[in-house]
Amino acid sequence: MAEPAGADALFYPIASGSGGNAFFVRCGTVSFLIDCGISMRRVKDALEAIGEEISELSFILTTHAHIDHTKCVGSMACRYGIPVYASRGTWEIVQNDPRVKKVPPEYRRVFDASPDVDGLPDSVRITAFSTPHDAYDSVGYRIDYAGRAAAVATDLGYVSVDVKAALYGADLVLLESNHDLEMLERGPYPDFLKKRVAGNRGHLSNLAAGRFAAELAARGTTRIVLGHLSDKNNTPRLAFETVERELRRAGFDPGRDVRLLLARREEPSDALVW
Ligand SMILES: [Zn+2]
Ligand SMILES: [Zn+2]
16 A cells, blocks of 8 residues: 555544554644554554655654553654653543553653644644543544644544534544444443443444534535444444435435545555545
8 A cells, every 4th residue: 555646645544443543644744643552563564554654753642541542652752752742631641551651751742722743834733622531631633734624533422512613624534433322232241331332421323423424524524534443333334334324314425425434443544635
């Protein structure tokens, strides 16, 4: 899989799911990761597959302190000297998580509202937005670059006002489509976990993702990538078909009005130009 020729702005899902999340973003000369919840080796291999170097990453943005989003932030900072940005609440937890290698203080960047990234060109703007999830101070990110925008919104129990405000008008949105409601209900999880996943601070169902996808399409989003699919309570086909059905129901023609894609759970998906 080669990097699309002449791609100035890229979005590349490396992994997306409870087994680990990492997205590569390029905006001109700046390249970075959103989350790093897989091994450093997998990040390196995935980047090499599109002709990118891990050592040239400018920084890492972290959404929240769950291990599927933070696993190798410390190793990346130590090995390659890459600064890691996370909300204040996220740092409090990550730095005390024995499974995550400590990020040395010189690479630790704390933010309260949105990250103020060192040396970021004026053409790139990064906005963090709160996500309703069972992790303290969890966020998603919207990246504005050269008149376009891409955003990542996973690990959200419902689509809050903050999430809507941040995502409306973005060209490309990676949106969680975590579970099928029936599969979750009938599936193997114990009751407390079912409640947690379906709750307001859990994960977004296919149906909720589909309804919100229609709102996004109505406001100009041209590509929606479904991500963070559960391996126990969902299938790629169910996620895709449910969202497609909701788009149709709202009067959109998937494939023409808006392109629907899926991020693979355990392996890289195609790099997208945005
Ligand atoms: Zn997650
Ligand atoms: Zn989470």
